[in-house]
Amino acid sequence: MTIELKDVTFSHSEVPEKTVLDIPHWSVEAGQHLFVHGPSGSGKTTLLNLLSGLSACRQGEISILGERLDRMSSRQRDRFRANHIGYVFQRFNLIPYLSAIENIELARSFSSTPHGRAAQADARSLLESLQVASDDWLRPCSGLSMGQQQRVAIARALINHPEILIADEPTSSLDQQNRDNFLSVLMSLVAEENMTLLFVSHDLALSSHFGRVEGLGDISRTGR
């Protein structure tokens, strides 16, 4: 199993009496492309934060790639995330004053993968495969279109060759054409790299691209 959760409950420290997630058991196999849907505020992002180790699991077991995330320290989870998990958001995927190359290299700098020239060569090759024009590689990302920014975000998420890719509503701010382009590029790269994909969205129309579709209510008792 790539992802396995057992008896996980989670509530925010500000509102401890309200349980946001209550997952008796849930797992994802290696190489699966999973689409998770649910209404806004249902706990989708919280689930992703737990899976990526951004939020600490205080109750239950979370195993990712055979490693117990709930037993790791904050620093260990940061390192684990940098090495094994790629992340694409809806917006604000890039640091606006850095160039595309720098944004991609930045993700490499927190991982155990070699940095420096190798990182730059990998970044260039990824941008090429994502069809980002070379003129835009060294420009500050704030000057790129939203579609281009999302492509750079994919490149950044893939630079460390992660086993898991998490995409949190990545197409919400794209128009129809850019959304289709984005999905087609994403799915082909994920297949190429044989990654496990966890795609979260409220837009059920996208679910046809995925082999497994689940509502958050199927995963957590709180979402029912």
Place this chain on the structure above:
Amino acid sequence: MFLRIAFKSLMNRKGSVIMTLLAIAVAIFVLLGIEHIRKQARDSFASTVSGVDLIVGARTGSLNLLLYSVFRVGAPTANIGWDTFQKISNDKDVAWAIPISLGDSHEGYRVLGTSTDYFEHFSYGNKRELSFAEGQAFSGTYDVVLGAQVAQTLQYELGRQIILAHGIVSTSFSLHDGKPFTVVGILEPTGTPVDQTVHVKLEGIEAIHAGPQPGASAPSFGQALARPVEPNLSPKSITAALVGLKSRMVTFRVQRQLNTYAGEPLLAILPGVALSELWQMVGMFENVLRLISGLVLVAAVLGLGAVLLASVRERNHEINLLRVLGAPPYYLFLLMELEAVLICLSGMLLGMLSLYLGLLAVEEALFTHFGLYLNPTLFTTEGLIIMLLVLAAALLAAAIPSMRVYAQAKGYNEG
């Protein structure tokens, strides 16, 4: 990458960063400038005279006597008689005595009437003796020895003939133009008022004030050169005397004897003690300046903290993104601190550069008008300590926004 992010992040907020940087540069300029000038002024004054045990002049304030006799600042109130000077120099406890006669000038530079003992016994800095860059000490009545600055500024060379003026203004109408002097020596630079002094024999001072007075019809240079040395040019009075004693043990006794001298009212001072009085007087002023510059610095550093704090809110997404990429909370803390260090170091560099250029610009004027030799080199231990303190203050001021970023990054883990 860490440094690059910090640098580019600052460049992304140029406006507020430049204003903060300028505030720090101004604070550094004021703080270092005051400290540097204060220290250099003290060093400069302290090194102006060395090995002189007593300064003797007509009765006046001790500071006034020190200032006009050594630093050529201010004007003497009265003279002391030549016979009194001779008695002093013949005293059994006195090793040497240098007569000083002031009151004339050349192109704004003070003329000092003295004897050859001046070149033999006067010392400056750490007991460094005067030495000649060119020529030698005066021997004739109309010989003149120039300080290094005078020769350099006026581009005078040996053999040049010059005219002295009565009084100390550069545009005196009262020229002793009937009595030209010939440059026979140029001193090596000393970094003291000696460099801006025109030295002549006491007899020369007597000679130009004897006979036809300034303004009378002037003989030609040829006539002047052909003129025999006037008889009986021994001085009648001098402005002050610098005295070296055979033993330091007798300093206070000789001082007391001179201060109670019955022949005429005299004042004998110890240069070190008079200098201490001077520093005591200016000490309060220095402290006020230090306080003001300290407050300017506090304001600048608080401004730095405020700019960074304001940036935290607008960088929420950036902070979250860095966390997702694997940046630990301490990385974000250090990133904020690094930005503060970069602003602070750039401000320091700009402040120091401006101060250096400023000192270079006023160096000449301060030396010419106040006899104050300022070394524009700012790399001193005190300067380094000030820099480190400023840096520490900047780090402290940045600690609040840095802690806020750290707490925000940690917040993720708490859920």
